[in-house]
Amino acid sequence: MIKYKYTAKNLAGKQTEGEYLAADMEELREHLRSQGYYLSEYKVLSDSSKEIRLLSSVKLKDLALFCRQFAVLFSSGVNIAEAINILALQTKNKKFKKTLSEIYEDIRKGRLLSEAMELHHDVFPEFLRSMVRVGEISGNLDLILTRMAEYYEKNNKIKNKVTSAMIYPIILLILMLGVLIMLFTFVLPIFADTLAGFGGEMPAITVILMAVSAFMQANFLYIMIALGGTITLLYLWGRKGAGRYFFDSLKLAIPVVRNVQKKVITTRFARSLGVLLYSGISMLDSIDIISSLIGNTAVEERFKLAKEEVKKGYELSVALEKVEVFSPLLIEMISVGQKTGQLDDMLLRTADFFDDEVEESINRATTLIEPIMIISLAIIVGIVILSIMLPMTEIMQSAMSGM
Structure with missing residues (x-):
């Protein structure tokens, strides 16, 4: 505003x-x-x-709590304006409090809730705004909000699982970088001076590592600045456009990550489409809305082909096969749902099933990543120790032969 x-x-x-x-x-x-x-x-x-950018962001947890509490208040007979005012007073998120206060004022001036939410597209996703609009038209706003609360609660649960699973590998990675920096900037220089004092020719591996160590010690500050700058630039580049597309494609290419990513996309797609169809939105309109909810731009690009196939009259199950991401189980369940006329219920049940699959995939990926990182660190440390021990062994052998 x-x-x-x-x-x-x-x-x-x-x-x-x-x-x-x-x-x-x-x-x-x-x-x-x-x-x-x-x-x-x-x-x-x-x-x-x-x-608003200076204020705290609105998270999935905030949206889930908003939908749940709003549904309870509205179904209890509290009018929309008063419900929004109550939620604005009790929320702790500064950005969300500011937004809800503005919506409350807009509703008092005569705007519909959906119209007021449209002015805050940076806070309320298009999916939620569309669902609120449908709820107002159909008169089932409380039921729609309850469904949206479940949707955001389960999405938040999956997001937290993925985040929690990444904490340990990230800690290992930081420790690995810390050990390498310590070895190359503090340990190796000490041995370099000692070995140089003995004279003689050192093995190639020792010469290379000593040169790397000397370079890191002489340019440590510049290396840290360059590393920090590179990470920042990659982060900013990867947030949108070609950068995001590249990293999203990478997620589907790395074997350990690919399985988790596909399961997350599958459960998000199934739940989103199930909620849309349950709310009475047509298949074509649902497909249009859901194309931006998948969460992976590489898959969203492929999904455009499936969307065109559905518009031409093909069944959704047939069109999704061309995306080559979704599980055969999901495609089969959609086919059954279309034949029985219970596609919305079938999709929501399938989403619940894949929630457990996501957790299992995350645990499996974490189990694979941890030993890979530990073995990688052991190999690097082993090479450093070898570069020190080889010349020392030669010096000892020379000393023994000279006695």
Whole structure:
């Protein structure tokens, strides 16, 4: 929302000044026009869409709690405006509190909930906004919100599982980098001076590692800056566009990660489509909405082909085979659901099944990653020790032969 300072006049020439919070200039003009005034001058005082970035982000957990509590309040007879006000007062997330307060004011001015939420697309996903709109039209807003609460709760649970599974490998990676830095910048230089004092020719592996150690010691600060800069640039590049597409494609190519990624995509797709169809949204409209919910741009690109096939009249189960990501079990369950007319229920049941599959895949991936990292660290440390022991062994043998 943007805060404007304005000057306006009516047909009689009377001038008025004030401040007003609006989504854009058009909303400000409509507000003044409703009072019989016409905008003559304005100035932007603040833009909450920019300020909002400084506030804490709205997480899946926040959305799940919002939907759950809103559904309970609304089904208990509390009107929409009052329910939003209650939720705004009790939420601890600063960004969400600010957003809900603005929605409350918009509803009091006569906007529908879905219209007010549309002004905050950076907070409320398109999926949720569409579902609220359907709930308003059908009169089943409480049921829709309950379904959305379940949807976000289960998505948040899967996200937490993936995050928790990555903590230990990341700690191992940091420890591995720490050990390598310590070896090359502190341990090897000590032995380098000792070995150089004995003279003689050192093995090639020792010469190479000593050169790397000397380079790291002389340029340690620059190396850290370059490493930090590279990681930051890769992170920023990987958030959108070609960078995100590259990393999403990589997730489907790495053997250990690929299985987990496919299971996560499958359960997200099944649950999203199931909720949409359960709410009464048509298959074609559901496919349009779900194309942005998959969470992997590489798969979303392939999904466009399936979407076109469905629009041509092909069954969804046939179209999904061309994506080459979804489990054969999901495709078979969709086929059965289409034949029995219970596709929404079948998809939601399949999503619950794949929740357990995701957890099992994560545990399996973690079990594989941990020993790989430990063995890699052991190999590197072994090479460093070998580069030190080889020349020392030769020196000892030379000393023994000279006695």
